[in-house]
Amino acid sequence: MKSPAYSSVSLHNVTETVPAEWTEEGERLCRVPAAVGAELNETARERVRCPTGSEIRFVPGSDDTDVEVTVSAAEETHVRVFWGVFQPWEPTEIGPEPETLTLGVPDRLADLSPGTRAGRFDRRVCRIRFERRTGVALHDVSGACRPPRESELPDTRYLAYGTSITEGAAASALHTDYVTHVARRLGYDALNLGCSGSAYCEEAMAEHVAGRDDWDVATLGLSVNMANTGGFAPETFRERAETFVDTVAGAHPDTPVVCVTLFPYHDDLTAAGDAEHAAAYRTALREVAAASPHENLSVVDGPDLLDPTGLTADLLHPGDAGMATIGDRLAERLDAVVE
Known part of the structure; x- marks a missing residue:
């Protein structure tokens, strides 16, 4: 601006x-x-x-x-x-x-x-x-x-929407978060639209991202806030996620949009957790992407980007090592889809 x-x-x-x-x-x-x-x-x-x-x-x-x-x-x-x-x-x-x-x-x-x-x-x-x-x-x-x-400046702009993980909440400094790691690895300029505790796949945010013309690739981390603290059933998440990703991908048909399912977190890893709930969220986003008519839309599984040992002690937010791992693995995925 x-x-x-x-x-x-x-x-x-x-x-x-x-x-x-x-x-x-x-x-x-x-x-x-x-x-x-x-x-x-x-x-x-x-x-x-x-x-x-x-x-x-x-x-x-x-x-x-x-x-x-x-x-x-x-x-x-x-x-x-x-x-x-x-x-x-x-x-x-x-x-x-x-x-x-x-x-x-x-x-x-x-x-x-x-x-x-x-x-x-x-x-x-x-x-x-x-x-x-x-x-x-x-x-x-x-x-x-x-x-x-x-x-x-870099030629390519990378927009990331997601939760506090996208915002780098547990990173020791912002330049150690995964968004910055991706940008550094691929030579991109990063636009961070993470919303800590509040990434609810809202239509207004989808329309805002869709209406922008200043990005060349986007990742959508959807959304542990809805699964963990938002109280959204998997069916409600599916409906919101479908509207969100179709709005963004449909407005930029020649621009790669990559959805990221839930990273490993305490629902997967603790005796008190609800692994079926986490799995339902991941399945919903994969099915939304598979059913979408937009060829520029794809999905990557969060567990493929992060090992549980990269989390902090809250078993939710990645620490510096986890951020680096996500950044490296996600960069490989983006490099494959960005021409």
């Missing part, structure tokens, strides 16, 4: 800015427009107003230019300033009081030898990356800079 108020930067994985509630003058970064959020369940409505995988991006006027970016957050959180693919030594803390970051191309990256492999982003693209925990606002940008050009 390019904001008229901040024309010298681009806002990645942001579709709308609104006035921040916790501070004066700041513009809150939202992954989904408020008009769409209003049609979602209450938890999802708030989650899409948090900047999971959102970025402020710019290229300084020269390698000697410093750019000042002022940001704040509703609660204390971390941001990480990447230069291209190169991650920072440590995160930066921000909170409700506006914080001004002074940013310039690091000396050694400025001196990078010609021909050095620098990854899927140009090394001079500054990427201020935000975590999932809380809302973030942009207040000001000063200094000579411009939005990145298409030639400085």
Whole structure:
């Protein structure tokens, strides 16, 4: 997104800015427009107003230019300033009081030898990356800079919808989640539309994803929230999932859409669990994909992407090792379906 108020930067994985509630003058970064959020369940409505995988991006006027970016957050959180693919030594803390970051191309990256492999982003693209925990606002940008050009960014955009697993809830940092692993492995740019605790296959979200023209491949992780905490029977899930995937795949007939069934979780693994319930959900999504008329739609089984040992102790969320495994295996699947 390019904001008229901040024309010298681009806002990645942001579709709308609104006035921040916790501070004066700041513009809150939202992954989904408020008009769409209003049609979602209450938890999802708030989650899409948090900047999971959102970025402020710019290229300084020269390698000697410093750019000042002022940001704040509703609660204390971390941001990480990447230069291209190169991650920072440590995160930066921000909170409700506006914080001004002074940013310039690091000396050694400025001196990078010609021909050095620098990854899927140009090394001079500054990427201020935000975590999932809380809302973030942009207040000001000063200094000579411009939005990145298409030639400085990955050619392919990967959109991921799903639960807190997609949002990277148990990853030690957002850049260790499976969505980022997939993007890194395949040279993609990631758009994260994970909705922790609230990915209920809602029609408004399906129509939003279907109406976008900024993605080239999508994965739909459907949906342990409905199986685990949402109280949805498998038959209700089947109906919602069918509408969701047909809406998305039908609007992009030449674009791969890959459904992901439930990863292994406590219903499969504990004596108190309900393995038949989990199996019914996986069967429903496989049958929805098999019956779909859309040739661009396919399905991959979550248990094929993750071993139970990759989970955290809650036996629901993958940890860092599990995220890496999902990322590697899912990347192989996407590489096979993306031309």
